[in-house]
Amino acid sequence: MKGEMKIQRLFSKRSKKHKEGDFRGLLVYPSTSDVILAEKILKGEGYKVRVVGPPPHLRTGCDLVIEFPLIEQLGIERILKEKGRIPLKVIPISDEILEPIDLCQKKDFGDYLMIRAANMKLVIDKRTKQIVNISGGGCPDVPYLAEMLIGKNLKETPSPKDLGHTVCAYALHIAYEEMLKEVD
Amino acid sequence: MLLLAGTIPDPGLPLICGRVRIKDGRLFIGERSFYLHRGTPSMIGTATTVCQIMGLEEPYCVIAGDIGKGDGSKLVYNYLAENIHTLKPTVCSFHYIMPDLMLHYKLFCALKNIEAKPFLIADAGYMYIAKMSGNADFYDLFTPDLGELAFLADENSPHPFYTRGFIFHRPDEVEDFITKAYETKGTPRFLLVKGNTDFICENGRVMKMIDEPNIEALECIGGTGDTITGMVAGLIYGGHQPLDACYISAMANRIAGSLANPTPATQVMEIIRRIPEVLKILRKEHFNGRQENTKTHRDG
DSSP states (O other), X not given: OOOEEEEEOHHHHHHHHSOTTOOEEEEEOSSHHHHHHHHHHHHHTTOOOEEEBOOGGGOOXXXXXXXXXXXXXXXXXXXXXXXXXXXXXXXXXXXXXXXXXXXXXXXXXXXXEEEEETTEEEEEETTTTEEEEEEEOOSTHHHHHHHHHTTSBTTTSOOHHHHOOSHHHHHHHHHHHHHHHHHO | OEEEEEEESOTXXXXXXXXXXXXXXXXXXXXXXXXXXXXHHHHHHHHHHHHHHHTOOOOEEEEEEOSSSSHHHHHHHHHHHHHHHHHOOSEEEEXXXXXXXXXXXXXXXXXXXXXSOOEXXXXXXXXXXXXXXXXXXXXXXXXXXXXXXXXXXXXXOSSGGGOSSOOOSOHHXXXXXXXXXXXXXXXXXXXXXXXXXXXXXXXXXXXXXXXXXXXXXXXXXXXXXXXXXXXXXXHHHTTOOHHHHHHHHHHHHXXXXXXXXXXXXXXXXXXXXXXXXHHHHHHHHHTTTSOOOOSTTTOO
């Protein structure tokens, strides 16, 4: 065992970029998979958006929403309409927003490396870059993601965000991104 | 009746209800069979093994296919809400089910209205929604890992993904989180926290800590928490007191893990297949010279 270390996640750094007084809005979708797809579209178009937890009155169970600069609302709505991803609601932020967990934990097991993000853990064989285990989580796509990803090479497999539908899949994706940085 | 509910990562699987049996390492419910793998099958498989060892009737399972879209979970919630009063289970274990406030509320109301409240165990997604709904203390036992414990202790967090702070496996910190989880009513009467050290708690007090044998690779292996939840459900149904059931399950998992001599790449099946032998020995040793309470939950 070579010990543990903390890795600062991008989420906390990104949040510091927003100046005080910036007006932000939320894009609300009926499911987490819709949020993941919309985030991918908007980031691909260069928008500075991020995924956060919804305010209490919008929570239904397994939730994510997209935070965006209100000043860019028109452009964002236009691109989402073009791509067939119109949100359920677009609302200005006036309530408590939950920040996703901002730390990953790395644990070295010699030939194997584990990275944990929130409640999800991803383990690879450092020699082959093969995903050998996925653990943690509680949403129904966690066993599905394990079936789809275990045994695959980290760099060749579809990402957890492309396969999954829930907040747990999103957490696993964070571990996956961190792992990609580790093996590069 | 021991009732086990959850989802299977098969998008085409309809709602399936019925008694479960194990044959040739596979689970059989009616005409359907499933690999004894991570997730709900792992929980069902170990609970069924316990029932076989103790000579109890097979568990009754309610499962449906779900790969995270919530469709199978909805079938499970609705079936349980509409039928729980006629099934009359004495112990229930709810597992990989999509957290959904409205559907949970429907099932919660049905559970509140049945004549004799069963012993209610929640793990995975169902534990998340039980806590998020503010009704954690209606349930009897949660089986979180350390990250999930931090979530239970954070009264504002609706999911472990948003939990403030983080745990780095320091025992003193774990005990603080346990205290907080009870203070904020984020947990039921009993808690089995799974980690490098397992903590067994009742009403805010740590009653037992287990840290041997310590197999570090187990942390990497998906499904090792599911086996504990399955064992504890079977043992409580068989009449073991909850604290004893938690202790035996946690110990059995560790010993089965050590017998498997695992690496971080080992799959949970390697551990599951060693559980029956370990459980038989542990039950005999743990209850040598004293009576079990065999009436508590088996007969209602």
